[in-house]
Amino acid sequence: MTARILVLPGDGVGPEICREATRVLEALQRDHGLDVELEEDLVGGAAYEATGEPLPAATLEKARSADAVLFGAVGGAQWDELPRELRPESGLLQLRSELGLFANLRPAMLYSQLAHASTLRHDVVAGLDLMIVRELTGGIYFGQPRSTRTDTHGRRQAVNTMLYTEGEIERIARVGFDIARRRNKRLCSVDKANVLEVSQLWRDVVNEVGQEYPDVELSHMYVDNAAMQLVRAPKQFDTIVTGNLFGDILSDIAAMLTGSIGMLPSAALDEQGRGMYEPVHGSAPDIAGQGVVNPLATILSVAMMLRHSLHRQDLAERVEHAVGDALDRGLRTRDIMDDEKQVASTGEMGGAVIDML
Amino acid sequence: MTARILVLPGDGVGPEICREATRVLEALQRDHGLDVELEEDLVGGAAYEATGEPLPAATLEKARSADAVLFGAVGGAQWDELPRELRPESGLLQLRSELGLFANLRPAMLYSQLAHASTLRHDVVAGLDLMIVRELTGGIYFGQPRSTRTDTHGRRQAVNTMLYTEGEIERIARVGFDIARRRNKRLCSVDKANVLEVSQLWRDVVNEVGQEYPDVELSHMYVDNAAMQLVRAPKQFDTIVTGNLFGDILSDIAAMLTGSIGMLPSAALDEQGRGMYEPVHGSAPDIAGQGVVNPLATILSVAMMLRHSLHRQDLAERVEHAVGDALDRGLRTRDIMDDEKQVASTGEMGGAVIDML
Ligand SMILES: CC(C)[C@H](C(=O)O)[C@@H](O)C(=O)O
Ligand SMILES: CC(C)[C@H](C(=O)O)[C@@H](O)C(=O)O
Numbered sequence: 001m002t003a004r005i006l007v008l009p010g011d012g013v014g015p016e017i018c019r020e021a022t023r024v025l026e027a028l029q030r031d032h033g034l035d036v037e038l039e040e041d042l043v044g045g046a047a048y049e050a051t052g053e054p055l056p057a058a059t060l061e062k063a064r065s066a067d068a069v070l071f072g073a074v075g076g077a078q079w080d081e082l083p084r085e086l087r088p089e090s091g092l093l094q095l096r097s098e099l100g101l102f103a104n105l106r107p108a109m110l111y112s113q114l115a116h117a118s119t120l121r122h123d124v125v126a127g128l129d130l131m132i133v134r135e136l137t138g139g140i141y142f143g144q145p146r147s148t149r150t151d152t153h154g155r156r157q158a159v160n161t162m163l164y165t166e167g168e169i170e171r172i173a174r175v176g177f178d179i180a181r182r183r184n185k186r187l188c189s190v191d192k193a194n195v196l197e198v199s200q201l202w203r204d205v206v207n208e209v210g211q212e213y214p215d216v217e218l219s220h221m222y223v224d225n226a227a228m229q230l231v232r233a234p235k236q237f238d239t240i241v242t243g244n245l246f247g248d249i250l251s252d253i254a255a256m257l258t259g260s261i262g263m264l265p266s267a268a269l270d271e272q273g274r275g276m277y278e279p280v281h282g283s284a285p286d287i288a289g290q291g292v293v294n295p296l297a298t299i300l301s302v303a304m305m306l307r308h309s310l311h312r313q314d315l316a317e318r319v320e321h322a323v324g325d326a327l328d329r330g331l332r333t334r335d336i337m338d339d340e341k342q343v344a345s346t347g348e349m350g351g352a353v354i355d356m357l
Numbered sequence: 358m359t360a361r362i363l364v365l366p367g368d369g370v371g372p373e374i375c376r377e378a379t380r381v382l383e384a385l386q387r388d389h390g391l392d393v394e395l396e397e398d399l400v401g402g403a404a405y406e407a408t409g410e411p412l413p414a415a416t417l418e419k420a421r422s423a424d425a426v427l428f429g430a431v432g433g434a435q436w437d438e439l440p441r442e443l444r445p446e447s448g449l450l451q452l453r454s455e456l457g458l459f460a461n462l463r464p465a466m467l468y469s470q471l472a473h474a475s476t477l478r479h480d481v482v483a484g485l486d487l488m489i490v491r492e493l494t495g496g497i498y499f500g501q502p503r504s505t506r507t508d509t510h511g512r513r514q515a516v517n518t519m520l521y522t523e524g525e526i527e528r529i530a531r532v533g534f535d536i537a538r539r540r541n542k543r544l545c546s547v548d549k550a551n552v553l554e555v556s557q558l559w560r561d562v563v564n565e566v567g568q569e570y571p572d573v574e575l576s577h578m579y580v581d582n583a584a585m586q587l588v589r590a591p592k593q594f595d596t597i598v599t600g601n602l603f604g605d606i607l608s609d610i611a612a613m614l615t616g617s618i619g620m621l622p623s624a625a626l627d628e629q630g631r632g633m634y635e636p637v638h639g640s641a642p643d644i645a646g647q648g649v650v651n652p653l654a655t656i657l658s659v660a661m662m663l664r665h666s667l668h669r670q671d672l673a674e675r676v677e678h679a680v681g682d683a684l685d686r687g688l689r690t691r692d693i694m695d696d697e698k699q700v701a702s703t704g705e706m707g708g709a710v711i712d713m714l
Contacts, residue, residue: 075551089551119589124476140497140519141552148554157522158558162497165514192602194432194446195498197505201515224609231588231613232476245549249606252581256588 003036003310006066008059010044011088012283013293014072020295020350021070021302027354028306028315036310039066043095044074044088044283054091060098068309069095069276070301073283088283097137101268101276102168103175104134104247105304108254108264113327114336117259120231125257130237131179132254134247135172136268138164139198141244162198164243169205171271176206176241177213186217186238190226190246202243223250230254255280262294262335265301267308275309277301291345294333296323299353322356329356360393360667363423365416367401368445369640370650371429377652377707378427378659384711385663385672393667396423400452401431401445401640411448417455425666426452426633427658430640445640454494458625458633459525460532461491461604462661465611465621470684471693474616477588482614487594488536489611491604492529493625495521496555498601519555521600526562528628533563533598534570543574543595547583547603559600580607587611612637619651619692622658624665632666634658648702651690653680656710679713686713 005025009018018040028034041059048054054074063069074088084090095101110118110128118125143161150156173189180187189206191199203220210218221229223246229236230253242250255261264280279297287293300323307316331344331352344352362382366375375397385391398416405411411431420426431445441447452458467475467485475482500518507513530546537544546563548556560577567575578586580603586593587610599607612618621637636654644650657680664673688701688709701709 084551084554084557087551093552119477119481121476121478143516146554148558151522155523156558156562157520158553158555159500160519160553160555162517162519163514165508166512192605194441194444195450196515196517197441197503198515198517200441201505201513205513224605227584227606228609228613228618231610248549248581249584252585253588253610256585259589261585 001035003067004065005036005038005068005070006062007038007040007070008043009040009046009072010074010283011046011076012073012285012288014044014074014283016288016291016293016346017279017295017298018070018072020346021298023350023354024299024302024319024357027357031357032315032318034310034312034315043071043091045076045079047091048079048082048086048088054086054088055094060095063095063099067274068305070298070305071276071278072298073279073281075283076285093141095276096268097142099274099276100137100270102135102137102271103172103269104136105179105267105269106132106134106251106254106264106280108132108251108258110258111260111263111324111327114258114260114263116338117336118257119259120257125234128234128257130234130254131183131239132247132251133172133176133179133239133241134251135168135243138168139244162196162245164198164202166201166205169202170209173206173209173241176239177209177216180216180239181213184238185215186219188219188221188226188237188240190221190223190240190242190250192223193220194222206241226250227253230257251280260336261297262333263296263300265297265304267301267304269308273308275305277305291347292334293346294335295346295350296353299323299350318357319353322353325356326352358392360424361422362393362395362425362427363419364395364397364427365400366397366403366429367431367640368403368433369430369642369645371401371431371640373645373648373650373703374636374652374655375427375429377703378655380707380711381656381659381676381714384714388714389672389675391667391669391672400428400448402433402436404448405436405439405443405445411443411445412451417452420452420456424631425662427655427662428633428635429655430636430638432640433642450498452633453625454499456631456633457494457627459492459494459628460529460626461493462536462624462626463489463491463608463611463621463637465489465608465615467615468617468620468681468684471615471617471620473695474693475614476616477614482591485591485614487591487611488540488596489604489608490529490533490536490596490598491608492525492600495525496601519553519602521555521559523558523562526559527566530563530566530598533596534566534573537573537596538570541595542572543576545576545578545583545594545597547578547580547597547599547607549580550577551579563598583607584610587614608637617693618654619690620653620657622654622661624658624661626665630665632662634662648704649691650703651692652703652707653710656680656707675714676710679710682713683709
């Protein structure tokens with residue numbers, strides 16, 4: 001059965017990286033029996049300019065009926081003054097929520113070819129390979145009530161609500177345990193249970209779910225300590241599971257440890273394993289349109305799509321190996337450049353991966 | 358006029374580090390004309406064991422009437438199962454709130470003598486000197502409503518509230534600008550304004566206060582990016598101002614960049630500049646009572662007390678220089694140990710600083 005893939009390039013470097021990822025999908029279709037149908041639509045600032053909304057109904061409709069979504073990036077300074085619900089980021093948040101993409105997988109691994117790119121000492125990060133599982137449709141990102149109001153003295157105050165239900169925690173905990181089980185069987189749950197009721201419930205429920213996974217070693221860590229430990233000794237972690245806000249922060253730290261944020265993919269999955277795939281880096285308006293952005297994070301997001309939504313583990317590995325081979329050949333986009341290597345444009349890097357497939 | 362200082366050693370290594378800091382205060386009293394009166398009382402787990410409460414009324418009373426409080430550390434696994442309001446950490450949170458200590462100053466600087474201790478590459482952190490100003494009595498730490506409840510189907514859910522008023526943001530912003538003005542005149546305000554209403558108000562109010570400080574260069578950064586930038590290029594920052602939760606996380610990252618969390622002091626100030634001073638590191642129960650903990654963070658907290666609450670800039674500098682001299686002499690506690698140096702116990706390190714005064 002033909003799988004339907006919706007490509008949402010978005011803003012900034014989004015179109016450039018999605019172009020290369022699309023070429024990879026087309027090459028797999030042509031040469032390796034991948035049965036897909038590709039469609040493209042608007043999201044983010046680009047959608048706002050065309051339709052007045054960062055997530056037009058038509059885009060949401062197509063995303064709902066697709067088997068997987070490839071997402072580029074959204075955002076840019078020109079939209080920062082809009083009311084929040086019209087900003088590009090709102091399009092992304094609505095997509096996550098409307099599609100029920102509650103499980104965000106953010107791997108952070110150090111490519112041995114790029115070890116020099118990390119700002120951390122080599123011994124601290126060599127061989128780093130960790131997975132952050134972030135809850136993506138709950139917590140303070142979506143909690144009600146949320147508002148800005150003016151009190152009787154005309155003074156403003158604003159409120160957001162961090163809320164988690166037992167059910168929300170249970171299902172993300174299961175994802176965390178399942179992934180840890182397929183990795184090194186160690187799961188660290190991160191919260192702030194010494195201060196927040198929400199975190200105490202988080203900890204209790206994760207402990208309860210843990211009863212079903214006696215083979216996975218479970219630990220708990222406060223978020224401030226976890227941020228610190230990621231800098232001190234990141235290799236102590238195998239799989240981390242955490243809430244939406246803490247996951248946002250910790251996954252960016254983990255990404256930066258590798259020094260190569262232009263290399264890191266992510267997946268956002270629903271309960272059926274349908275998903276949206278996007279690079280961890282953002283829209284980078286400062287380098288957009290110049291053909292210099294690194295397309296590998298997006299190409300590796302295609303690999304995650306092949307694995308998690310299209311059930312083509314074989315092709316996922318093929319793509320990942322091709323990326324490694326392109327690096328081995330000495331090609332580097334500007335963000336991961338190093339003396340003695342060859343600077344590649346976005347298109348050259350994409351082309352090299354396709355050659356290696 | 359004799360200044361009254363309340364010493365609250367607390368749990369774990371608290372008593373050991375406070376002992377050395379107290380000896381420093383006594384030496385300044387004896388030899389350098391510091392006019393102080395010291396008193397000691399219980400807080401945290403130690404107070405809970407003795408009185409059933411982590412912050413007994415008598416302790417709070419003394420803290421209210423003191424000119425400054427020196428705080429050791431609280432917490433330990435044996436109290437983790439208590440209801441939140443009886444845990445050692447609650448004693449600390451209540452003290453902050455009851456005393457109105459809204460401005461938390463957390464400097465992170467790299468001692469050139471200890472550059473090897475950082476897990477970051479030397480060029481990335483050499484000369485690092487940044488100040489994090491964290492709001493300490495508001496935000497999600499104290500917001501109401503907060504609760505865990507059970508719905509009609511018997512399923513649990515928990516809620517916390519992130520709330521900031523215009524007035525709370527204004528006063529911490531002013532502290533941030535004032536400090537930046539005395540440093541390198543660059544203030545970075547950290548929030549999550551692309552997602553949270555509270556952060557949007559934060560950003561608006563910081564911009565408004567910024568009008569009064571045309572000589573300070575103001576920038577804004579999202580918290581996930583700030584966490585990442587601290588790892589990528591920490592020297593881009595001079596002064597950071599942020600809310601309670603983000604400040605908790607970012608200040609721990611900043612501390613860890615130096616590799617010497619045993620060296621970092623902090624101050625929590627009220628509107629009159631009265632304050633509570635404590636090391637950034639915690640109670641470290643695993644090494645408590647062994648005479649190996651580094652007392653320098655607490656001794657440097659005394660220096661902050663001399664500067665901010667006792668108006669003895671001269672003695673603050675004297676203490677800071679003495680700490681530098683002790684390091685220059687080659688003394689190292691275990692946490693900052695290096696080949697070719699001499700291992701010092703907690704008491705030897707404290708003694709060395711006193712010798713150098
Ligand atoms: C753009 C923003 C809303 C988003 C988030 O905070 O989730 C981004 O930082 C991310 O991590 O995907
Ligand atoms: C112990 C804990 C409540 C506290 C906090 O989160 O504020 C600590 O982490 C700190 O940063 O002082």
